[in-house]
């Protein structure tokens with residue numbers, strides 16, 4: 001649905017996106033992750049034609065965005081909703097009027113607007129706030145209004161630029177749950193930009209890691225977190241401190257694997273003790289994944305590795 005190939009973008013002489021190639025499938029929730037200044041927003045804005053890219057190709061529904069005329073671009077943007085960190089609501093308009101705005105601008109009839117706004121207000125759970133002004137809403141409620149407004153023209157893509165960055169963790173979770181619901185119910189592809197790993201873990205099926213305009217990771221979310229490479233570890237700020245005596249083995253537990261049972265069973269069946277020196281379990285996309293570092297004696301290395309291999313566990317010796 002969105003195909004980006006060898007994309008480069010410069011601001012003046014500065015290259016801010018370097019050789020970006022990604023494919024985003026229809027119905028996917030795709031995260032673009034990176035620290036401040038990595039180029040996330042620029043990439044997102046290239047997708048809806050708000051920024052022009054210097055080199056390479058960016059196709060949405062097989063249309064090369066840089067070849068679209070002004071009029072075509074206007075039509076194209078109708079199919080793309082966008083939400084922002086600071087909601088961008090109009091303060092002197094009510095919730096109803098804010099949501100109705102895109103349809104009014106496109107000249108829809110009042111009756112049709114009314115039907116759609118009511119439907120969307122219901123979807124985002126703000127029926128009781130329909131006639132209030134943004135100043136009377138919490139941050140989470142404001143973002144709900146912005147989401148409803150982004151959906152009025154029935155887009156098939158929703159772009160989200162740090163939409164939860166101004167919200168507390170509980171409100172963030174409720175907004176992410178709403179986005180997941182919208183993704184499923186309306187089959188909308190969601191591309192979201194964030195600097196928060198928690199957001200990626202909670203919602204994204206695939207993620208792209210950007211650093212200084214370069215791709216440093218691109219994978220299914222579970223894979224990225226399950227077995228992070230050196231760049232990813234650096235990115236996450238993880239430093240594993242392990243004993244310098246004996247052998248340290250890191251075990252990766254993919255989804256659906258019963259990690260605790262494996263560890264205790266291995267100890268029992270091999271009749272040996274080992275230390276768990278490091279471990280982390282997390283929920284990613286509603287699956288429990290994690291990794292654990294065990295420390296064993298040099299002479300036990302072979303039998304432990306044989307056991308691990310038999311049980312189809314991903315591992316590495318540190």
Ligand SMILES: Nc1ncnc2c1ncn2[C@@H]1O[C@H](COP(=O)(O)OP(=O)(O)OP(=O)(O)O)[C@@H](O)[C@H]1O
Pocket residue numbers: 011016034035036037038039040041042043195
């Ligand atoms: N209009 C512009 N003109 C010149 N340079 C720009 C412009 N917009 C962004 N930049 C630069 O491009 C780089 C990427 O910016 P971008 O906003 O895409 O990063 P980001 O990852 O979204 O960061 P943040 O989360 O801080 O917004 C930065 O170095 C930024 O200073």
